[in-house]
């Protein structure tokens with residue numbers, strides 16, 4: 001198997017707990033090198049100690065970080081909602097009903113159109129350093145369109161999520177629609193999905209409906225996740241904690257009981273600050289959660305309605321500037337914790353045996369991700385050991 005030595009790394013972020021002593025939360029190694037063998041990391045250490053390899057790349061003193069793990073996205077869709085965004089920015093409030101606009105466009109698109117659109121977005125993410133992504137359905141809302149959305153998503157990731165319970169489509173009652181989601185739609189979707197998700201919110205699905213949908217999904221072998229407490233206070237976060245879900249996403253409006261439940265359950269709170277940025281809503285209070293011992297991941301929530309960014313670097317910058325996370329906490333949340341939110345231990349960390357997903361930054365330190373918002377700092381990406389981006 002061919003080996004590559006990436007040397008001259010001024011600052012290497014490993015996220016390896018074994019390197020926490022001296023390296024802090026990010027397991028930093030300075031003047032470092034990494035050897036990649038095939039798709040995996042084979043060796044990490046000081047550059048002066050590095051073994052020889054077939055190919056050598058000099059990072060020139062720049063920083064290398066693990067590839068971003070974006071644990072929450074909605075990439076399977078068609079159409080454009082820039083007009084809705086423009087309206088919102090000129091004073092109209094966001095409501096969940098906007099999803100129906102995308103549903104009509106997605107149903108009208110061919111499989112080929114959906115696939116090429118997802119491919120374009122995944123490439124856009126990769127160019128910005130995202131090497132692992134979760135992709136949800138949720139713009140089909142019929143048996144046929146949910147199943148084909150997931151089949152499209154499966155071409156790009158194993159972390160596919162059935163989100164038939166995104167919103168109740170026009171022309172049906174909530175009761176009938178929950179029956180459909182938990183019956184024929186689940187049966188058609190389950191072969192293409194690893195996860196099941198529910199938008200638990202006023203205007204979407206309530207806690208009882210979410211509980212029913214997650215339970216039937218679990219019976220079909222799908223693991224649960226939840227959109228909760230995005231727009232209002234409610235019982236979604238506590239349901240996720242009660243059920244022991246690996247992650248609950250949004251967590252913008254939290255009571256003290258919600259925070260306690262998150263801290264004691266270990267359920268990861270995935271914060272999606274691009275949504276608050278794009279909807280002009282208050283940001284979740286990351287500092288309150290971290291101080292309470294809650295584990296936090298950051299993800300893009302890339303979707304055509306409430307947040308059409310694919311940039312994890314933007315999410316990091318927002319988390320630092322607006323949510324009072326430290327640059328190290330934010331990067332850790334966008335990599336190692338994103339992986340944890342997908343219950344994966346092979347990505348998000350750079351250590352021997354882990355998947356060789358690495359990002360070379362055109363910067364001396366990971367701090368530049370937040371320090372230089374909006375600047376394209378990704379100079380190179382290796383995905384499963386292969387160079388996929390170089391500039």
Ligand SMILES: [Zn+2]
Pocket residue numbers: 072073074227301303
């Ligand atoms: Zn979402």
